Amino acid sequence: MTAITEGFPGRGAGILDRERIIAKPGFNRWLVPPAALAIHLCIGMAYGFSVFWLPLTNMLPGETTAACRDMSLLTALFTTECNWRMADLGWIYTLFFVLLGCSAAIWGGWLERVGPRKAGFVSACCWCGGIAIASVGVMTHQLWLMWLGAGVIGGIGLGLGYISPVSTLIKWFPDRRGMATGMAIMGFGGGAMVGSPLAQKLMEFYRSDVSVGVWQTFLTMAAIYLVFMMAGAFGYRIPPAGWRPEGWTPPAAGKSAMITQHHVHLRDAHKTPQFWLIWIVLCMNVSAGIGIIGAASPLLQEIFAGHLIGLPELSFAQLSAQQKLQIAGIAAGFTSLLSLFNIAGRFFWASMSDRIGRKTTYYVFFVLGIVLYASAPSFANMGNQLLFVAAFCVILSMYGGGFSTVPAYLADIFGTQFVGAIHGRLLTAWATAGILGPVVVNYIRQYRIDQGYQGAEAYSFTIYVLCGLLVVGLIANALVRPLDPKWFMKPEELAAIQARSENAEAQVRHGSFGIDRGRLDLPALLAWIAVGIPALWGVWFTLVKTAALF
Template identity: 35%
Template sequence: MKQKLKNRWLIALSAIGIHISIGSVYAYSVMTNPVKNIFEVEGGDIKWAFKLAILFLGLTTTFLGKWVEKMGPKKSGIIAGIFYGIGIIGAGLAVQITSLSLFFICYGVIGGIGLGLGYIAPVSTLIKWFPDRRGLATGMAIMGFGFAALIFGPIMQKLFENVGVANTFYILGIIYMILILVSASYLSTPPDGYLPEGFIPGKGNNVQKDLATISSKEALKTTSFYYLWIMMFINIACGISLIAAASPMMQEKLNYTPIEAAAIVGFIGVFNGLGRLFWSSLSDYLGRINIFILFFVFQIFAFYFLPKIDSEWMFLAVLFTVITMYGAGYAILPAIVGDLFGTKDLGVINGRVLSAWAIAGIVGPTIYDVIKKSTGSLDITLAVFAGLFVIALIVSILLKKLIVITQKKIDLKKVIV
C-alpha cells in the first residue's frame, strides 16, 4: 500500500516550532541579571554560559552533521529536544543548589548540543520538500530562530517575577522539550525523487537544477566550499559585532539614553527575523549568489558611512537594513549549499560551513573591542569592517564566476549528449 504523502507546509511549520524553541537562546540577556544575583557574580561571568552554548552549537553542527543525516530529522529532532530541555531544566537545578559550574555545563554544554542538533535537523529536510522554493522554506524556519527572543523574552521576565529563577528554568525547559518533541514527531524526508506537482527544475521557473550532487567529503575538496565559508564568516563576524555594540553606539551617535537604546535593540530582533524570510524568499527569484553580492556591496558603504550619519532616521534605517542582511545569511546558506552541492549530504555540508559561526562569534566582537579601545574612534573601527566586506565581495564574485563556468559545462554536456 502506498504511503500517504505528508503535507510539506506542516513539515515547514514543524521546523519553525523547533527553531522558535532553540532560538530562545537569543533572549539570554533577560536571564543575566536574575541569574548573576543568585550566584553573586558579575554579568560578564554569567555570559560565559551563553558563549559556551553558541560554541557547542557550532561544534555540533560541524562534527555531528553526518550523524544527523544518518539518524534522520525525526530522531535527531527528538534527541535535540531532550538535550535542550534537560539543559534548561538542569540550569534550574544549578540555580537551586547554587552551583555555577553545573549551570555552565547544563546551559552551555548540554543545552548547546541540543541547540546544534535542533538547528540542523530540519534544514536538509526542508530543502528536499521545497526544491521549488528553497529560500522561502529555510527562511521560514530560521526566521523562527530570529523571532524567538521576542516571543520568549517577555515570558521569561514575567516568570522570573512571579515564580522565581529556578522555577522559571524548570517551566521553560518543559515547554521547550514538549514543543520540540511534538514538532520533530512530524518531520520526515520526502520519497526519493520527490518533486512538487507541476514543478520541473529549469523549465518555466527561475529554479535551476543543482550544479552537483556530491558527498560532504567531496565538498571539502571544492573551492566553492571555502569561498562560501569565508563569505559566511565575514557576514557573521561583522553583523554580530554591530549587534553587540548597537546600544553604546546609539548612545554615542544619537545621544540616546540607555533605556531608549535598549528599546531600539529590541527592534533589532524584529529585523533580524524579517530579514531571514524576506531576503531568502527573494533569493528564489534573483539567485542566491546575487543576493550575497548585493549584501556585501551595501554593507561596504553602510559600515563605512554609518558613524558619519547624523540623521536619526537614516542611521536607524541603515542599521536595521544591515541587521536584515546579517540574519538572512543564515537562512540563505542551506539553500545555496543545496544549489552548489545537492541534497545528498546537505545537512553535513551546511553544518560544516556553520563552523564559521562559532569562530566569527568570538573573532568579530573581539576585533571591534580591540580597535575601538586602541583608537577610540568608531569611524576607524567600522572602516575596518567595511574593508572585510570588500574581501567578502571579491570572494562572492569569484564564487559567481565558478557557478557560471560550472553551469556552462553542464549545458555543454547536455548539447553533446
C-alpha cells in the same frame, strides 16, 4: 531513549526512527513547516540571551571591588563573591554558536540516516536540559555551570535542532526551494522576538529583594520550550523516496554558469577552494551580525541611556535603579525588533536571491553592510535613535538573509545530492563567528570602558572593526567561481548512491503518492495557529516597545 524506540510494530522500527515518519497517503506537506517552527522558535532564544546579561551582572549587592574588577576569567568561573562581568557571560553566547556549528558538522550525517524526529527529540532534551542546568548555576552563583549547561549542552541542542528541518523541508518543497530554505530557519531568527519579552516579563514576575528572577525564568522557559519542541519533533514527516508535488516537474537546466546540474560528493566538497571561499563569506557576514546581536540590549541602553525615557541629560551610570529597569524593557523591545527583521530578512533575501543570484545577493550584504556600520557611530553621536535603529534593522535582515541564502548558494555550486551534509560542515564557519563576533564586541568594549570612554564612544571602534570583517567577506565572495568539472561525480557513481539511499517499500517514481500539494485543511490550520499565536504575540510586543524608541 532505547526504551522509547523499542517495542513498536512495523519492522521493529521505534517511534523515533526514520521508518516511522515516512508520510502516508493523504498527508498534507504544509504540516511540516509548523513542526520546524515549533523547534526553531524555541532554540532561537539563543539570540535573545543578552536580556539576561545586565541582571546577572548585578546579582550580588554592594560596590564592585578592585579585586573583582581585575579577576581572571578562571576566577570568574568559580567565584561566589564577585558579580559576573558581561564579557564573562558573553562566552556563553560564544559557546552557543561554537557548539551549534560543531554539532551540525559532526552529526549532520547521522541526522540524514536517522531522520529529523530523533534529531529533534535529542535537541529538545539538550536545549531544555541545558537551560535547567544553567538555572542551577545561577542559584549557586557558579558560572562554570552556566557555561556547561546553556553553552555546551544547550549548544549541542541548538546544532541538532537547527539542521533537523532544513533538508526535510527542501525535499517537501522542491518546487519552492528558496521559500523552503527560508521556512526551515525563519523560526531561529524569530526566537528572540518571542523569548526576549517573555523572559523580561518572567524576570519581573519572579524578581524579589533577594533574587533578580533569572534562575526561576530559566526553569519556566525550559518547561515551556520542552512542550513545544517535543510537539515539533513528533510532527516531522519525510516524503517517500522519489516523491514530487502533484503536477510539478523539475525545471530545465538553467543557463547560469554559477548553477550546476551535477553533484559533488561530500568527501570532495571541502577539498575545493569554492567551499572555503563560501565558508569565509558566511563567517564574515555572521561575525559582523552576531557580535551586535549578542550585545544588543546593553548596547542600546548604554549608548542612548536617558534618551530612551525622555531624560537626554542622564548617562547610563546616572540612572536610578527604577530608570534602568524602564530602559531595560525598551531594550528588550529593540532586541525583539532586530529579531523581527532577522526573520523577515530570511524570506526577503532568499526570495531575492532567486531573482538576482546568490553571489550578487552577498555583494549587497557586504557593500550595504559596510555603509550602514560605518554610519552607525555618527547616528549615535547625533542622538538619532530612528536612524540608528533603522540601520541595525537592515543589517540584521541581511544577517538573517545570509543564513537562508547560503544553502541555495551551496546547491548552486555543489549540486543537491549532499547539500544537507555540506551545509552542516559549512556551519563550522558559524562556530568560528560565534567566537570572533562576540569577542570583538565584548572585549574591545571593555577595553574602551577601561580607558574611560562611555556611551557611543565605547562602541565606535568596535563597529569600525566589524566593517573590516565585511570587507574580507566581500573579497572572498568576488573570488567564487564555478567548479572545475573534475570534482563532479560520474553518473554511475551518483546512480549507485541514490539507489542505496532509497527505501524500496516507500519508493515512488514521479508521483504524488496521494500526498497533498498543499491545502490549508483543519489539521494544518491548527498547527499554524499553535505556532502563530506566540509569534504574533512577539510581533505585537515588538511593535509596542518599538514605539518607545522614538
